[in-house]
Amino acid sequence: MKDAMSSSPASPENIIAFQGEPGANSHIACHEAFPDMVELPCATFEDVFSAISEGKARLAMLPIENSVAGRVADIHHLLPDSSLYIVGEHFLRVRHQLLGVKGASLGDLKTIQSHVMALGQCRKVIRELGLTPVVAADTAGSAREIANAGDKSRAAIASELAAGIYDLDILKRDIEDAAHNTTRFLIMAKEPNDAEPEEGPVITSFIFRVRNVPAALYKALGGFATNGVNMTKLESYQLEGTFSASQFYADIEGHPASRNVRLALEELEFFTTELKILGIYKSHPYRRELAASGR
Numbered sequence: 001m002k003d004a005m006s007s008s009p010a011s012p013e014n015i016i017a018f019q020g021e022p023g024a025n026s027h028i029a030c031h032e033a034f035p036d037m038v039e040l041p042c043a044t045f046e047d048v049f050s051a052i053s054e055g056k057a058r059l060a061m062l063p064i065e066n067s068v069a070g071r072v073a074d075i076h077h078l079l080p081d082s083s084l085y086i087v088g089e090h091f092l093r094v095r096h097q098l099l100g101v102k103g104a105s106l107g108d109l110k111t112i113q114s115h116v117m118a119l120g121q122c123r124k125v126i127r128e129l130g131l132t133p134v135v136a137a138d139t140a141g142s143a144r145e146i147a148n149a150g151d152k153s154r155a156a157i158a159s160e161l162a163a164g165i166y167d168l169d170i171l172k173r174d175i176e177d178a179a180h181n182t183t184r185f186l187i188m189a190k191e192p193n194d195a196e197p198e199e200g201p202v203i204t205s206f207i208f209r210v211r212n213v214p215a216a217l218y219k220a221l222g223g224f225a226t227n228g229v230n231m232t233k234l235e236s237y238q239l240e241g242t243f244s245a246s247q248f249y250a251d252i253e254g255h256p257a258s259r260n261v262r263l264a265l266e267e268l269e270f271f272t273t274e275l276k277i278l279g280i281y282k283s284h285p286y287r288r289e290l291a292a293s294g295r
Contacts, residue, residue, distance in 0.1 A: 010038040015057040017041075017048045023140035023162030025094055029185050030061045033090045043137075045074055049082045052190050060084065060188040065233075066094070067182045069120040075186075076237050076249050079207065079278060086205050086279025088187035091286035095181075096122055096157050098172040099143055104152040106171055113142040114157035122157055125175040131155070143168055182286070186279075194280040197255040201283035203232070204261065205251050209274045216271050217248075223267030224252065227260040247274075255280060 017040040018026035030039045040057050042048045051057045065071045096118055100109065112119075112126055113134040119126065126133055136142045142156040147166040155171065156162075163170050186205075195202050210216040224231050233251040254261040256277070269275050 012055055013058050014038055015040050015051075016059040016061055017051040017057040018061045019043075019045050019048050019063075020138045021140040021144060023143060023159055023165045024138055025092060025159060025183060026061050026063060026185070027140065028159060028161060029063075029090050029092045029183070032092065033061070033088075033185075033187065034059070045078055049078065049084060052084055052188065053082075055190075058189060059087070061090070062186050062188060063117075063183050064186050065184050066117060066121065067180050068176070068178050069117045071235060072117065076235055079249065080247065080276070082188070084188040084190060085192040086186050086281055087189045087193040088281045089203065089284045090185045090187060091284050092183050092185065093181070094121070094176060094183050095160070095174050096139075096176045097160050097163055097170045098122075098125065098175050099146065099156045099158055099163050099166075099168040100154075100171045101146060101150055101152055102167070102169055104155070104169060104171065108152040109155045109171075110153040112155045112157060113146065115139050115142070118157045121177060121181055122175050124177050125172065140165070187281075188279075192279065195255070195282045197257045199282055201253065201287070202255045202280060203251055203283050204254060204256055204280050205249070205278040206265075207247055207249050207274070207276050207278060208268060208272045209247050210272055213271075220268045220271035223264040227264040227267075229254055229261055229264045253283070 014037050016030045016034055016037045018030050019042050020026050021041050027039055040051060042051055048060045052060050062075055063072045064075050109131055111134050112131040113136050115138055116135045118139050119133045139158040140162045143158040143162040143166045146154050146156040147168055210220050230253040231250060232253060235249045236246045238246060256262055256265060
């Protein structure tokens, strides 16, 4: 994998940014989706957005939800104001490794450190080993900290890639609670690159706010049912610290150019105070694999 921070300078057009340190799952997702691009690690999600808007990178790889631990809340709050567009999606099968310093054994361990999402995806092994979880900013960053500390009682949950980068032993492999542990990522850019209707299965993502009237959400979503549009994701979150104003993020199957999607969006718009399309992009093959398996 090519790291923009440690390799020779690359053109921003060939750089993809991610949140985390080298060895993070977002790093792996970047390499899987764009093996010829150079990866740029960023400390925060805000830094990732800035890298795109300031022209330091062309694309961003951002986790939005996990099949075990649920949504990545920060992303939903940052998306509306990011001024970026969703140009694709990627699904990564996440495999967590229990990492320790050289020579450590499972019996030496007392604490285990990682990102809160990773800790939530590995509850069973943490409980079985009687370890105290420690929340950290990043999986790969946790691996680096454990390596630097050199303490056999401290472990990290991170990737096999991180184990190699930071010279740690893998004390227990694939410790995630569920075999389906998968994270969905959004691929974002400064300019839209909308898929065409004939390009195959398409996902349309948007945010909206409903009018403050009784049953507004029910009425707003009715058009998707009557027009046969499948909504694959609907998330709500509070605005500006209030409990009376909510914004919604949604994914639907289909292209706005198709008649049924256009009619559903028109009906939605009638009941909203804001409707913003975030991206129209090709559906990842993983969705078809899920449909074929009946999951």
